[in-house]
Amino acid sequence: MKILLVEDHKLLSRSLKQALEEDGFAVDLAVSGDEADVKARGSIYDVVILDLMLPKIDGLTLLKGWRKDGFTFHILVLTAMGTLEDKVQGLNLGADDYLPKPFELTEFLARVRALVRRGHQAKDPILRIHDLEIDTGARVVRRAGKEIYLTPREFSLLRFLCYHRGKVVTRSMVWEHLYDENDDNTSNVVDVYIRYLRNKIDKNFTPPLILTRWGEGYMIKGD
Amino acid sequence: MRSIRFSLTICFLALLALSLGSASLMAYRSASRNLEGRLSIQKELAQTTYKDRCRDEENRLDDSLLFQAQTLARLVQFHVDWGKLKHLELHALGMLTSPANPGAFVQAPVWALQSTRGFAFDLFRRATPSIRFDPAELLTRLDGQVAEFFQIDTAWNASYKSNSLEAMTMPVNMATFAPDDVLHWEYEELQLNQNLKVRRVILKASRFLLGPTLPTPQRNRFSGSNRNGERGGDRVESPSPRPSNTNTDSSFRPAIFIQCAYDIAKRDNLFASLAQQRDEDILTFANEHKKNLEEFRDMLAAINMITFLAGGGICFWLVRLGLSPLDVLTSSVSRINEKDFSLDISESKLPGELKPIASRLALTLDQLKKAFEREKQATADISHELRTPLSAMLATLDLALRKSRTVEEYREMLEDCRENCVNMRKDVERLLALARLDAGADPFKPEIFDLSQLAADCVKMITPLANSKGISMHISCEPTLEINSDPGKLKEILVNLLHNAVQYNKTGGNVFLRLAPRPGSMVIEVEDDGIGIEESKKNKIFERFFRADSSRTHGDSTNCGLGLAIVKGYAELLGAGLEVTSQPDHGSTFKLVLVTPMNHQVLTETVV
Numbered sequence: 001m002k003i004l005l006v007e008d009h010k011l012l013s014r015s016l017k018q019a020l021e022e023d024g025f026a027v028d029l030a031v032s033g034d035e036a037d038v039k040a041r042g043s044i045y046d047v048v049i050l051d052l053m054l055p056k057i058d059g060l061t062l063l064k065g066w067r068k069d070g071f072t073f074h075i076l077v078l079t080a081m082g083t084l085e086d087k088v089q090g091l092n093l094g095a096d097d098y099l100p101k102p103f104e105l106t107e108f109l110a111r112v113r114a115l116v117r118r119g120h121q122a123k124d125p126i127l128r129i130h131d132l133e134i135d136t137g138a139r140v141v142r143r144a145g146k147e148i149y150l151t152p153r154e155f156s157l158l159r160f161l162c163y164h165r166g167k168v169v170t171r172s173m174v175w176e177h178l179y180d181e182n183d184d185n186t187s188n189v190v191d192v193y194i195r196y197l198r199n200k201i202d203k204n205f206t207p208p209l210i211l212t213r214w215g216e217g218y219m220i221k222g223d
Numbered sequence: 224m225r226s227i228r229f230s231l232t233i234c235f236l237a238l239l240a241l242s243l244g245s246a247s248l249m250a251y252r253s254a255s256r257n258l259e260g261r262l263s264i265q266k267e268l269a270q271t272t273y274k275d276r277c278r279d280e281e282n283r284l285d286d287s288l289l290f291q292a293q294t295l296a297r298l299v300q301f302h303v304d305w306g307k308l309k310h311l312e313l314h315a316l317g318m319l320t321s322p323a324n325p326g327a328f329v330q331a332p333v334w335a336l337q338s339t340r341g342f343a344f345d346l347f348r349r350a351t352p353s354i355r356f357d358p359a360e361l362l363t364r365l366d367g368q369v370a371e372f373f374q375i376d377t378a379w380n381a382s383y384k385s386n387s388l389e390a391m392t393m394p395v396n397m398a399t400f401a402p403d404d405v406l407h408w409e410y411e412e413l414q415l416n417q418n419l420k421v422r423r424v425i426l427k428a429s430r431f432l433l434g435p436t437l438p439t440p441q442r443n444r445f446s447g448s449n450r451n452g453e454r455g456g457d458r459v460e461s462p463s464p465r466p467s468n469t470n471t472d473s474s475f476r477p478a479i480f481i482q483c484a485y486d487i488a489k490r491d492n493l494f495a496s497l498a499q500q501r502d503e504d505i506l507t508f509a510n511e512h513k514k515n516l517e518e519f520r521d522m523l524a525a526i527n528m529i530t531f532l533a534g535g536g537i538c539f540w541l542v543r544l545g546l547s548p549l550d551v552l553t554s555s556v557s558r559i560n561e562k563d564f565s566l567d568i569s570e571s572k573l574p575g576e577l578k579p580i581a582s583r584l585a586l587t588l589d590q591l592k593k594a595f596e597r598e599k600q601a602t603a604d605i606s607h608e609l610r611t612p613l614s615a616m617l618a619t620l621d622l623a624l625r626k627s628r629t630v631e632e633y634r635e636m637l638e639d640c641r642e643n644c645v646n647m648r649k650d651v652e653r654l655l656a657l658a659r660l661d662a663g664a665d666p667f668k669p670e671i672f673d674l675s676q677l678a679a680d681c682v683k684m685i686t687p688l689a690n691s692k693g694i695s696m697h698i699s700c701e702p703t704l705e706i707n708s709d710p711g712k713l714k715e716i717l718v719n720l721l722h723n724a725v726q727y728n729k730t731g732g733n734v735f736l737r738l739a740p741r742p743g744s745m746v747i748e749v750e751d752d753g754i755g756i757e758e759s760k761k762n763k764i765f766e767r768f769f770r771a772d773s774s775r776t777h778g779d780s781t782n783c784g785l786g787l788a789i790v791k792g793y794a795e796l797l798g799a800g801l802e803v804t805s806q807p808d809h810g811s812t813f814k815l816v817l818v819t820p821m822n823h824q825v826l827t828e829t830v831v
Contacts, residue, residue, distance in 0.1 A: 009611045009612065009614075009615050010615075011612070011615040011616070011619060011639050011640075011642075011643050012611060012612075012614055012615030012618055012619075014619075014639070015615060015618040015619040015621075015622050015636075015639075016618055018622055019618065019621070019622045019625070022622075022625070022626075051611075053603075053607045053611075078614075079607075080603070080606040080607035080608075080609075080610035080611055080614075081603045081606060081607070082606070082610075100610075101607075101610040101611055101613070101614040102610050102613040102614035102617050103614060103617070103618075104617065104621060105617070105618050105621030105622060105625070106621065108618070
């Protein structure tokens with residue numbers, strides 16, 4: 001799950017980025033309108049978090065441009081202008097959600113998660129595969145009723161696989177969605193994390209849920 | 224004034240009523256004067272007519288009298304004793320008698336006397352001592368005539384009197400009455416007795432030269448007439464016709480005097496009836512006059528009413544027409560709301576009187592709109608400037624509390640929050656400074672101080688930032704420059720200008736601060752060789768929250784675009800002129816001209 005955070009306030013962007021990363025999202029940062037535009041058009045994001053008052057190009061212009069050019073990522077608008085008109089205008093221009101500043105971190109994260117779910121046509125915040133349960137809201141994973149502790153990266157990978165259940169997920173897909181622009185790791189790191197995940201989820205349980213398709217990638221069982 | 228329409232209509236109607244009233248009054252007065260004139264002319268005419276008719280009537284009566292007299296003159300017959308005449312064998316006379324009734328009265332026309340002279344006349348006189356008329360004859364001859372009284376006198380004492388005269392006699396002085404004329408008549412009025420007054424004509428006939436026919440009794444202007452007073456001076460008294468043979472013996476005048484008279488009461492009755500008719504006419508005229516006047520008045524009233532109503536209608540329409548642009552303006556003004564400040568009206572459709580209002584209104588609305596937008600923008604900016612750091616702090620603290628962290632992590636987050644707070648405080652102070660400026664709560668506090676010292680302090684404050692960016696600060700001023708101004712605000716101005724000069728500069732750039740005393744003023748210049756300001760943005764840099772080039776990508780995020788707004792506000796408060804000259808990529812110069820008396824000192828330059 002990769003998120004583009006467009007915010008020019010240093011402290012805010014740093015804190016939000018950290019919070020999102022702790023929630024298992026890969027976060028790219030943009031501090032100006034033009035930078036955000038370049039990044040949004042050049043990479044695949046699940047959600048874009050957009051501040052409206054930005055240097056160079058303002059948020060609403062970016063929003064219009066992206067929607068006009070057919071970008072379908074979900075957009076959460078963050079703004080200090082919290083009047084009804086601003087909200088309506090933002091939503092009408094193609095935003096998916098609107099969060100006026102100042103906001104609580106928990107609400108922000110919940111809205112981001114909701115947008116991610118929506119992006120994968122999932123209504124239930126708890127993903128269930130066989131006897132595996134992933135509570136995306138509480139960030140808790142259980143298998144056969146037993147709670148399993150996962151690092152944010154592992155959680156993120158599992159969530160990504162679950163959202164694409166029954167489909168083959170390539171290493172580059174995983175890499176693109178789970179690692180931000182500043183990660184120097186190659187796609188080999190995906191194999192390492194898959195191994196970690198298997199150790200935690202499949203090792204003591206049957207049947208194994210994470211399957212390997214040689215030459216293609218990985219897949220989690222469809223049912 | 225309740226309503227222009229109402230007032231205009233009332234004024235117009237009042238004016239209309241006034242003009243109609245005065246016009247009507249004048250028309251009525253002139254018309255009534257005319258009618259009065261006509262009436263008096265009519266009255267005069269009636270009077271004249273009356274007089275004419277009286278005169279005509281009298282003339283008619285007079286003529287009638289004369290005619291009777293003449294008729295009588297012809298009919299005078301002498302009572303001839305036929306036997307005596309026969310006895311005298313006056314065949315000549317006897318031949319005159321009518322053969323039809325021998326023995327009857329012999330008719331002897333007057334002309335017969337004319338040739339009778341001397342003896343014959345004596346004879347004749349003796350034979351005809353009396354005159355009498357055949358009453359039947361007389362009646363047939365004088366039928367329908369006016370005369371009631373007849374009297375015939377002769378020079379030879381024969382006379383005749385009509386019965387109506389009874390005992391009365393109409394005297395005539397035969398000796399003096401037209402002694403030379405053969406034919407003469409005169410009219411006169413005569414009081415016969417107490418009750419009876421008559422008008423008579425005295426006709427004297429003596430020698431008739433014109434044969435048996437008497438002149439026709441028409442009113443002959445040439446015949447001698449001596450009409451009495453009523454005729455007045457309108458008739459020239461013409462001499463009586465004098466027969467040419469006046470050489471006849473005047474001692475013998477075989478003249479007969481015939482008098483015919485009528486009772487003047489008869490004429491007076493006639494006159495009275497004429498007068499009555501005249502009075503009736505005059506009354507009719509007066510009534511007619513009154514009626515005309517009334518008709519005219521009614522007509523005038525009707526015309527006035529119609530004109531007033533029509534005028535009222537036209538006035539209403541005109542006022543409506545005249546005020547319709549105002550309605551248009553009103554409706555378009557009423558459409559203005561906080562979302563739409565445009566005046567939806569084309570000025571070309573408005574009349575000249577309203578154009579200044581409309582254009583002024585449009586201008587004001589435009590300014591209002593701009594102010595409104597600026598204010599909205601400012602509100603948004605303030606919101607952003609305060610809410611964003613607030614969100615950042617909230618997010619950071621939430622993040623810190625989310626799970627247990629290492630001491631270093633906590634420290635880092637707390638330090639971030641502190642820095643954020645410090646920045647927020649600066650912003651809040653700037654906003655408050657501007658708010659105080661706007662409210663006029665920040666008074667000008669002048670005192671005498673050393674500007675050089677103040678400038679040095681400011682430079683010192685900025686130097687750490689300048690050093691961190693590798694920028695050199697240069698100050699040139701006199702050792703002491705004592706001026707009288709507000710040092711607090713001047714310091715704020717200088718710090719802001721220097722801060723900006725450093726902020727928008729390139730690494731290795733220079734910032735110059737120059738204090739140059741001029742007669743009566745002090746010029747303070749802050750020059751940098753940094754990025755400069757685009758021409759299009761030069762006017763905007765003093766606006767609140769304006770950033771020439773997205774400051775947050777340059778340096779820290781503390782600058783929220785209020786610095787120059789404060790500089791401008793303070794400069795205005797100090798009464799100082801503020802100018803900016805700039806060239807993009809070559810730097811900007813801010814020039815502050817303080818009007819203040821000061822001591823002129825030697826210029827020195829120091830590099831800090």
